[in-house]
Structures are given as structure tokens and as C-alpha cells.
């Protein structure tokens with residue numbers, strides 16, 4: 015089964031190389047091949063996750079390795095969904111490497127399947143962690159769009175309509191991510207009350223989920239105020255992704271709390 | 277005064293307060309919370325003084341953090357009241373006003389027909405006002421952000437009640453024994469196991485709660501994540517422990533008694549000869565020459581339990597290791613060491629009625645309100661023979677979507 019993970023990993027890596035070369039030398043064919051490799055990697059990754067779920071007899075999202083896999087899978091899913099529906103080929107050059115980056119983090123984690131510890135055996139497990147995968151992935155794609163906005167808005171000033179569409183698309187993704195991050199926090203609170211008796215304990219992981227939530231709430235409001243559109247909001251989204259990554263990986267490695275499940 | 281009030285209810289103040297909550301949260305996650313003062317002196321030798329003086333060791337209960345939350349609630353109340361009044365007022369006249377909007381995008385006649393079909397397919401409600409057709413949908417969507425803010429306000433208030441009103445106590449309870457609460461409620465543990473049938477760790481207690489008025493729950497199993505509620509009480513499977521068990525027999529009169537051993541204790545008939553119980557170890561290692569190394573902690577069941585005892589016989593003491601099944605005779609008593617007893621650590625929580633249910637209802641409201649805010653945008657499109665304009669309280673989505681979808685039908689020849 016490990017082999018399947020590494021094959022998917024390699025396919026993502028091939029996709030990144032093809033995408034970069036295709037973009038650098040403006041070769042349409044290479045870009046098309048990169049996309050095929052990416053979809054193939056996603057398919058293999060899906061099979062790997064399903065097989066791991068079957069082998070572990072549970073949702074394969076319980077430790078850092080599995081959650082990182084879920085996260086990368088979510089980013090790939092959003093990339094494919096957004097690029098297919100919205101014809102946003104420009105997103106690929108940012109989103110494909112980010113998927114590989116998260117897969118690399120996964121590859122560095124212990125991979126063995128372990129029994130779920132009693133505190134994780136709950137009906138809330140799927141809702142809580144599944145929503146986290148979706149919300150983090152949406153924020154990452156919004157950040158990728160922000161990065162693209164920054165590049166495009168510097169180069170061509172007459173492309174306002176495309177820029178507005180990008181700004182709106184990243185806003186829609188943030189809305190989606192924000193709704194799901196809210197579900198993460200609220201389901202986590204209900205779960206914590208079932209497991210530990212208190213809805214909220216100011217555990218570092220909880221606190222960083224709250225910080226991420228506030229950061230995106232501030233984004234929504236700054237954007238509503240209208241004056242701060244465009245480049246500033248795009249910068250905001252790019253920087254916010256680092257907070258998402260810290261909440262996802264940094265808290266477990268650098269801060270101590272009850273969410274340390276290996 | 278007016279300026280102060282308008283600042284207090286402004287979104288700018290709201291954003292400032294939210295940012296302050298985030299800053300405090302970062303500090304509270306980086307500096308470990310709720311330790312003794314001495315802990316900070318040892319671990320933060322250079323900075324413990326400001327940490328303690330500014331209350332950074334208990335930042336989430338510091339007065340300034342509570343003050344920020346109170347001001348956030350105030351800001352939410354003030355801004356919501358102002359906004360909801362204008363949202364309701366504008367909803368009454370918006371269609372009338374939209375009918376007079378100049379077209380922002382001019383379309384070819386074919387484009388106008390296509391757009392009409394598109395709006396009908398989107399299930400927008402059409403209505404003719406003067407020369408214009410007004411298409412609307414999701415009118416209730418305008419209340420999404422009001423409901424969102426209301427639910428956030430309620431979450432802070434009900435959440436604070438759910439965090440600070442309950443009384444929580446941790447108790448150990450040997451199987452077959454009870455815990456008495458101050459109000460006379462009795463919580464009895466009937467059975468406890470730490471592994472399920474397949475040998476997987478799964479702490480399970482069998483519990484019954486009896487209220488002071490005599491009403492009692494059924495006897496139910498509780499496990500981690502599956503507490504039991506009855507009346508104002510909720511009982512959680514929290515931790516577990518393992519205690520020694522010894523049966524003491526007096527051959528002279530045939531009397532027999534079972535003791536559960538948790539702390540050091542002296543078991544004797546005359547106070548001189550008998551057994552001092554010292555400790556129970558879960559496991560041991562023995563090297564080829566017979567030396568024993570005791571293992572003091574394991575997770576789960578004790579694989580090879582060992583009792584450490586001191587036998588006192590007429591003023592002489594000798595240390596011994598004994599195993600379940602062993603018998604020792606001293607001071608006119610026979611001590612039989614049994615398999616250890618596992619017992620649960622229970623967390624008992626008493627919450628005022630309805631607080632938890634109310635909080636969960638508020639959570640559901642917040643989720644629904646956010647869904648309405650983001651995914652039920654109120655749609656209002658004015659269409660006439662030359663083109664269209666998007667109106668309503670949240671026009672961005674339709675502007676972008678129609679802008680992209682009907683670009684091919686735009687009339688670029690003349691400026692609107």
C-alpha cells in the first residue's frame with residue numbers, strides 16, 4: 015500500500031515538472047501532459063486513500079500522515095473542480111506544486127496504520143476532520159488565486175474584468191472555507207464536550223483554528239468595506255495561507271496540547 | 277458623543293476587536309497557560325516578570341480579554357440593530373428602485389431573450405414594473421449576515437454560560453461502590469473494563485445515577501466519547517486505575533474479608549504482625565540469573581502484576597514480591613493475593629438545565645446562517661429591451677456571473 019502512495023506522489027511530481035517546463039517554455043503540449051499526470055495522480059491518490067480506509071476500517075484521516083494526505087487530496091480535488099468548471103488554467107501553475115508540497119510533508123510523517131485511540135472513536139470524527147480538509151483546501155486554492163492575481167495585476171492593467179472574476183472566485187472559495195471551518199470549530203466543540211466534558215479548553219489547536227477563523231472573518235469584512243479590493247486582498251489571502259499551514263502542521267510540532275495524536 | 281457611538285458600532289471597531297482577540301490567542305497559545313507562578317520563574321527566567329504582571333499566564337481569563345469580548349458583543353449588538361433596520365427598510369422599496377436603474381450592461385435583443393430564459397431557469401420570480409422586468413430570488417438571503425452576527429453573539433453568551441456554570445468533579449469509584457454528590461445524588465459503578473472483546477483498549481464503566489428524589493437512570497455503559505446524562509448530571513469515562521486485591525482469612529473463626537488496596541496500608545490482627553501493602557506493579561522483567569526489574573507504568577491491562585509487600589512478624593520485617601494466587605500466613609491470618617481490580621476515574625458534571633441544548637441550537641443557527649449568507653445571495657436583476665442592471669443588497673455574484681456568461685451578447689458599440 016505504501017507503494018501506491020509513492021506512485022501517486024511520483025505522478026504529482028511529474029505533473030509539477032511538466033507544468034513548470036511547459037509554463038517556462040510556453041509549450042501547450044507539455045501543459046496538457048502535466049494536467050493528465052495530475053489527474054492520474056489524483057486518481058491514484060484516491061485509490062490509495064480508499065484502500066487505506068478499508069485496511070484501517072475507518073476514515074483514513076486520523077494522524078498527521080493521513081490528514082496531510084486528505085489535505086493534499088482536497089487541494090487536488092478543488093484544483094480539478096475549479097479548473098474544469100471555470101476554465102481557470104492559470105490556477106494550475108500554483109495549485110499543482112502546492113499539492114506536491116503537502117504530499118511531501120505527508121511523506122515525512124510516520125506512515126503505519128494505528129488503532130484509533132478511544133478519544134477519536136466518535137461519530138464526530140468524520141464531520142470534524144472531513145470539514146477541516148475541505149476548508150483548508152478551499153483556503154489554499156483561494157491563496158493560489160491571490161498569488162495569480164498579484165502577478166497578473168502587475169503585468170497587465172487593462173484586464174480588470176478577469177481580475178474582478180479572480181477576486182470574486184477567491185472570495186467564493188473563502189466563503190466555502192469559512193463555512194466549513196465554522197463546522198470544524200463547532201463540531202469540535204460538541205465533540206470535546208462529549209469526550210472531555212468542556213466545549214472549549216483553549217487548547218493550542220482550538221486556538222489556532224479560532225485565529226484562522228478570525229483572519230478569514232476579517233478578510234470578509236475588509237472586502238465588504240469595498241475600499242480594500244484587489245491587490246491588498248490578494249496579498250491578504252496569500253499570507254493567510256501560511257496561517258492555515260501553521261494551524262495544520264505547525265501547532266502539532268511546535269505547540270503542545272490535547273490534539274497531539276501522532 | 278455621536279462620533280463615539282458611531283465608532284463603537286462601526287465595522288472598523290469590530291475588526292479591531294477581532295484582531296485583538298486573535299493577538300491574545302496567539303500569545304495564549306505560545307505561552308503555556310495556567311501553570312503555577314514558580315513554573316514561569318523556572319521556564320522563563322528572563323521574561324517571567326512581565327508574563328505574570330500582565331496576566332499572560334492566564335490570558336483567556338484576564339480582565340482585558342474579557343473586556344475585549346464584552347466590547348465585541350456590544351459592537352455586534354449596535355451594528356446589527358442599525359443594519360437590520362436599514363435592510364428591512366430597503367427591502368420594501370428595492371424592486372421599485374431597481375425598475376428605475378439605468379442599464380449597466382447593454383445586450384443585443386437575442387442576449388435579452390437568453391438572459392430572460394436564464395433567469396427563469398434559475399427559478400427567479402419575474403414581475404413587470406413599468407417598462408422593466410424585475411427578477412428576484414432568495415429574498416430572505418439578505419438576513420443571512422444579521423442571523424450570522426446574532427448567532428455569534430449568542431455563541432459568546434451561551435458559550436460562556438456553558439463553560440463557567442457547570443460544576444465538574446473528578447472521582448474514582450471502585451466497581452460495586454458509589455460516589456455521593458453534595459446534593460444527595462448517588463452515582464454507582466457496577467462494572468469496569470479497559471479492553472473490549474478483541475483486546476483493544478476501550479474503557480467502559482457500567483453506571484447508574486440516582487437522584488435525591490429517588491428517580492434513577494437505567495444502568496448503562498459509558499465509554500470515552502459516550503457519556504451518560506441523567507437529570508442535571510453527565511458522567512464521563514475519564515481515566516482508569518488499577519488497585520490490588522487481597523482476601524484475608526482468619527482460620528481461628530473462619531471469618532473472611534476482601535480488601536481493595538490503593539494506598540499503603542497495614543493489615544494485621546494485633547497491630548504488630550501482619551502485612552504492609554506497599555505497591556502494585558503492572559509487569560516485571562527477569563534476567564537469566566533471576567534478578568527482577570519492576571516496570572512501573574504501562575498503558576492498558578497489567579500483564580504480570582506483582583505486589584510489593586513488607587511482612588511484619590513479631591517486630592521483624594522482610595520485603596517480599598508476591599503474585600496473584602500466592603498466599604502468605606502471618607500473625608494468625610492468611611492473606612491471599614488476587615488478580616488486581618481495575619476501576620474507573622469518572623468525571624461528573626452538573627450543568628443547569630438547557631444550557632447545552634441551547635448552545636447546540638445556537639451552533640446550528642450559526643451554520644445555517646452562514647449557509648444562507650454565502651449560498652443564498654438575494655438576487656435582483658432588472659431587465660429591459662436594451663440590457664440589464666443588477667441591484668439588491670448583494671449584487672456582486674450576479675454581476676460577475678452574468679458579466680462572464682453574457683459577455684458574448686454585449687453591445688459594445690454604444691456606451692450605456
Ligand code: HEM
Nearest residue numbers: 231234238285286287290291351352355359421424428649
Ligand atoms: C466574530 C465575528 C464576526 C464574524 C464571524 C462575522 C461574519 C460575517 C459574515 C460571514 C458576513 C457576510 C460577509 C459576506 O457576505 O461576504 C458579515 C457581514 C457583515 N459584518 Fe460581520 N462578522 C463578525 C463580526 C462583525 C462585527 C463585530 C461587526 C461590527 C460592526 C460586523 C459587521 C458586519 C457588516 C456590517 C456586514 C455586512 C452586512 C450585510 O451584508 O448585510 N461583523 N459578517
